[in-house]
Amino acid sequence: MRNKNVWLVTLGILLIIGVGIFSFQYENPDSDTADPEEGLQNESQEETNIEKQKNPNGNEHFSVQHTEYPGEVTPDFSPEELIEPPSGNWLTNGGNIYNGRYSPLSKIDTSNVSDLKAEWITSMGTGLKFKYSGEATPLVYDGVMFNVTGENHVAAIDAKTGEFIWEYKPKLPEGLDTLCCGWVNRGVALGDGKVFVGLLDARLVALDQKTGEVLWETVVDEWEKGYTITSAPLFYDGKVYTGIAGGEYGIRGYVAAYDANIGRQVWRTYTLPEPGAKGSETWPEDSENWLTGGAPVWQTPAVDPELGLIYFATGNTAPDLDGSNRKGDNLYTDSVMALNADTGDYEWHFQEVHHDIWDYDPANPVVLYDVKMNGETKKGIAQAGKTGWVYLLDRTNGKPLVGIEEKPVPQNKNQKTSPTQPFPIGDSFVPQEITEEDIERDLPKEFNGKFGNIFTPFWDEPVTVKPSPQGGANWPPSAYNPNTELFYVLGNDNYFSYAHYAEDEENKFEVGKEWLGSIWQPVEKSPSRGTVTAIDIKTNKIVWQNDWDTIAYSGILTTAGNLIFTGHNDGRIIAYDATNGEKVWQFKTDAGANAPPITYKVDGKQYISIFSAGNSLAGTQHGDKIYTFSLEGKYGSLEDIPEEDITVSPAKEEMDFNQGKQEDKNEVSVDEGLKVYENNCLSCHGAEGAGGHNGPNLQDLNMNKEQIIQQIKNGGGNMPGFEDGLTEEEIEAVTEYIRSLSEEEG
Numbered sequence: 001m002r003n004k005n006v007w008l009v010t011l012g013i014l015l016i017i018g019v020g021i022f023s024f025q026y027e028n029p030d031s032d033t034a035d036p037e038e039g040l041q042n043e044s045q046e047e048t049n050i051e052k053q054k055n056p057n058g059n060e061h062f063s064v065q066h067t068e069y070p071g072e073v074t075p076d077f078s079p080e081e082l083i084e085p086p087s088g089n090w091l092t093n094g095g096n097i098y099n100g101r102y103s104p105l106s107k108i109d110t111s112n113v114s115d116l117k118a119e120w121i122t123s124m125g126t127g128l129k130f131k132y133s134g135e136a137t138p139l140v141y142d143g144v145m146f147n148v149t150g151e152n153h154v155a156a157i158d159a160k161t162g163e164f165i166w167e168y169k170p171k172l173p174e175g176l177d178t179l180c181c182g183w184v185n186r187g188v189a190l191g192d193g194k195v196f197v198g199l200l201d202a203r204l205v206a207l208d209q210k211t212g213e214v215l216w217e218t219v220v221d222e223w224e225k226g227y228t229i230t231s232a233p234l235f236y237d238g239k240v241y242t243g244i245a246g247g248e249y250g251i252r253g254y255v256a257a258y259d260a261n262i263g264r265q266v267w268r269t270y271t272l273p274e275p276g277a278k279g280s281e282t283w284p285e286d287s288e289n290w291l292t293g294g295a296p297v298w299q300t301p302a303v304d305p306e307l308g309l310i311y312f313a314t315g316n317t318a319p320d321l322d323g324s325n326r327k328g329d330n331l332y333t334d335s336v337m338a339l340n341a342d343t344g345d346y347e348w349h350f351q352e353v354h355h356d357i358w359d360y361d362p363a364n365p366v367v368l369y370d371v372k373m374n375g376e377t378k379k380g381i382a383q384a385g386k387t388g389w390v391y392l393l394d395r396t397n398g399k400p401l402v403g404i405e406e407k408p409v410p411q412n413k414n415q416k417t418s419p420t421q422p423f424p425i426g427d428s429f430v431p432q433e434i435t436e437e438d439i440e441r442d443l444p445k446e447f448n449g450k451f452g453n454i455f456t457p458f459w460d461e462p463v464t465v466k467p468s469p470q471g472g473a474n475w476p477p478s479a480y481n482p483n484t485e486l487f488y489v490l491g492n493d494n495y496f497s498y499a500h501y502a503e504d505e506e507n508k509f510e511v512g513k514e515w516l517g518s519i520w521q522p523v524e525k526s527p528s529r530g531t532v533t534a535i536d537i538k539t540n541k542i543v544w545q546n547d548w549d550t551i552a553y554s555g556i557l558t559t560a561g562n563l564i565f566t567g568h569n570d571g572r573i574i575a576y577d578a579t580n581g582e583k584v585w586q587f588k589t590d591a592g593a594n595a596p597p598i599t600y601k602v603d604g605k606q607y608i609s610i611f612s613a614g615n616s617l618a619g620t621q622h623g624d625k626i627y628t629f630s631l632e633g634k635y636g637s638l639e640d641i642p643e644e645d646i647t648v649s650p651a652k653e654e655m656d657f658n659q660g661k662q663e664d665k666n667e668v669s670v671d672e673g674l675k676v677y678e679n680n681c682l683s684c685h686g687a688e689g690a691g692g693h694n695g696p697n698l699q700d701l702n703m704n705k706e707q708i709i710q711q712i713k714n715g716g717g718n719m720p721g722f723e724d725g726l727t728e729e730e731i732e733a734v735t736e737y738i739r740s741l742s743e744e745e746g
C-alpha cells in the first residue's frame with residue numbers, strides 16, 4: 001500500500017503549500033513512512049539523513065591503501081575551473097561541466113598519432129563476470145586517476161605508472177536484481193578532497209580522495225523498488241548531483257542534489273508532475289501514473305554557471321511499450337530539461353518523443369556548446385536521441401536552434417498514439433526506415449512480418465522497425481569540438497520487433513518487477529551495424545560518417561590535435577581525423593572497448609586512456625584493464641606486452657567477496673541454472689527469458705536440449721558463445737533453467 005501512503009503524504013503537502021505553486025514536488029525520500037507534515041520540513045529531513053551517515057545502513061565495504069597519496073587533493077572547485085576545457089586534468093565525467101569531451105591538448109595530433117604506443121596497462125581485478133560491463137570514464141587530478149568497474153570497485157591509480165594507490169569496494173546486497181541493462185557504473189565525481197560514487201543499490205558514497213576511506217554514505221533510494229544508480233554523479237558548487245535509473249521498473253524519476261560535505265539531501269526534483277501541477281494534464285486524470293510513469297535520469301547532467309541551470313535528459317515512459325493506459329504526451333518523459341541548479345526549480349523542457357511506445361528515450365548525455373550563428377553567439381545544448389537525430393536547442397529557453405517540426409505520424413487507437421512527433425531539421429545519423437533493399441539483404445528468407453519506420457505504432461500484430469530501442473544513440477557519450485564545430489556521435493542500427501501482449505495479465509505493475517507492457521525483441525539472424533558521425537552543429541547536417549559492422553558502443557573523445565578517439569566492440573581503440581573521419585591509428589585491447597576514452601597531461605606529457613572491459617548488452621569479450629598510451633609508450637601491440645608488465649590489483653583476492661563466486665558443485669539444478677542465467681544471460685534475454693534488451697524471448701523455445709546447448713556454446717547472430725566462459729555443468733544447468741521456462745508456459 002505504499003502508493004496510498006504517498007498519496008496521503010502528498011495530499012498533506014498540497015494542502016499546506018497550496019496547489020499549483022510548485023510544478024514539482026520536493027519530498028523527503030522517507031516520506032512513505034514519515035508523518036505528512038515532517039515531509040515538508042527541511043530540519044527533520046536533515047536529522048534523518050545525518051542518522052544514516054553515522055550508521056551507513058550497516059553496509060560492509062572493503063577499503064585499502066597501498067601507497068602514500070602522491071598529489072594534491074581537489075579543492076572546492078569554482079564554476080570557472082569546472083567550465084575550463086580539460087587541459088591537464090579530466091575533472092568531470094564529460095571532461096568539464098559542459099560535457100563536451102573536448103580537450104585543448106594538442107601534443108598528440110594527426111601528424112604523430114600513428115606513433116602512439118601503450119605506456120602502461122593496469123588490471124582492475126573485478127567486474128569480469130559476464131553480467132558486468134565496463135562503461136566508466138576515468139577521472140584524473142594532479143597525476144592520479146580514478147576508475148570504477150561494473151562491480152562498483154573504485155581505485156586511485158598513479159596516472160604516470162598505473163600503480164594502485166588505494167582501492168574501495170562496497171558489498172552489494174544479496175538478491176540485487178533490479179538492473180535491466182547490465183551491472184555498470186559510468187564513473188565517479190571529484191571535488192573538495194573527495195571521490196563520489198553512486199552504487200548499483202542506489203547508495204551515494206563519498207570517499208576520502210587521499211585514502212579511499214568512506215567519509216559518508218547516503219541511501220538515495222530502494223533498489224528493491226527498482227531504483228538504482230549507474231550514472232556518474234556530478235560535483236558542482238559544493239553539491240553532488242545524481243539522477244536515478246529504473247525506467248523499466250515503473251519508478252518515479254528524479255534528480256537530487258546532496259551536500260558534498262555531509263551527504264544531506266539539498267533538493268530533489270521529480271520528473272513526473274504530481275496531480276494538478278504543470279505537466280500533469282499530459283497524463284490521464286485520476287491515475288497513479290505520476291508515481292510509476294518512469295522518466296528516470298540515468299546520465300550525468302551538465303551545468304551552465306552563468307545561467308545557473310543544470311541540464312539533463314529524462315528516460316522512457318513506464319510501461320515502456322504500452323501506451324493504452326497513459327493517454328497524453330506523458331511529461332516529462334523523453335525530455336531535455338533545465339532546472340535551477342541551486343533550488344531544483346523547473347526552468348524549461350523540450351520533449352523529443354511524445355507518448356513514447358518504442359523506448360526511444362534520450363539516453364545520451366547532454367552537451368553544452370557556444371557557437372556563432374548568423375553573427376550572433378548562441379548558447380546551445382545538443383542531445384543525441386535514440387531516434388537517430390541530434391536535437392539542437394537554445395539552452396536559455398529550450399527552443400530549437402536549427403529547427404524542429406511537429407509532423408503528423410501514423411496512428412493506433414489502442415496505443416493512444418500522439419498525433420504528431422517532433423522531426424528535427426537536418427540529417428539522422430542512423431537509418432529510420434526499413435527498405436525493400438534492407439529486407440532483401442539483411443533478413444532471413446523465412447522472416448515475414450509487418451515492417452515500419454520510426455514512429456510506426458504496433459499492437460497485436462508484430463511490427464519490425466528502425467531505429468531499435470538500442471538507438472540511434474544510446475548511453476555512449478558524444479563529443480563537441482569547438483575548432484571543427486562538429487558534433488561527434490555514435491549510432492546503433494539494428495532490427496527490432498514489437499508486439500503487444502495478447503494477455504492483459506502481463507501488463508500489471510508490480511513494485512520492483514520489470515514492466516515493459518509489451519514484447520520486444522531483436523530480429524534473429526539479422527545484422528547489427530553502427531555509425532560514427534560528425535554533424536555540423538550549425539546545420540545539423542552530416543559532414544562525414546563511418547559505417548561499422550557492429551553497434552558503436554563506447555563514447556567519443558575529441559582533441560585540439562584534430563582527432564577523435566573511440567572504442568570498438570572488437571577491442572580496438574581507434575583514432576580518426578576529426579575533420580574528415582579518416583582512420584589514423586588503432587590498437588587492439590584484450591576486451592570490448594566499450595567505455596569512453598579520455599586524455600590528460602602529467603609532467604608535460606599527454607596521455608590517452610581507455611577502460612576496456614567489455615559489455616554484457618553488446619555481448620563483447622570481457623576484461624578489466626585500463627590501457628594508457630603516449631608518444632613515448634613502449635608497446636605497439638598487445639602481443640608486445642609481457643604479462644609481468646601489467647599492473648595487477650594487489651587486493652584482487654581479498655576483494656572477491658561479492659555474490660556470484662564460482663561454486664563447483666556437480667549437482668545440476670534449475671536453481672543453479674538461474675544463477676548462471678542471471679550472471680550471463682539476463683541483460684540480453686530479460687528476467688525469466690522475456691523482455692530483454694538484446695535477445696529473443698526464450699519462453700516459447702522450439703529447440704531441443706542439444707540445440708540449446710549448442711546455441712549457448714557457439715552463440716551466433718548477436719549472441720556471444722559461452723564455450724570458454726562457462727563449465728559443462730554450468731551450461732547444463734542454464735539449459736535446464738531455460739527448458740523450465742517453456743514448460744511453465746505450457
Ligand code: HEC
Pocket residue numbers: 522523524525526616617618619620676677680681682684685694695696697698701702708711712716717718719720722734735738
Ligand atoms: C549479448 C546478448 C546475449 C547474451 C549475453 C546471451 N544471448 Fe542468447 N541470444 C542473443 C541473440 C541476439 C540471439 C538470437 C541469435 C540469432 O540472431 O540467431 C540469442 C539466441 C539464444 C537462443 C536461441 C533462441 C531461439 O529462439 O533461437 C538461446 C536458447 C539463447 N540465446 C540462450 C542464451 C543463454 C542461456 C545465455 C547465457 C548463457 C545467452 N543466451 C546469452 C543474445 C544474447
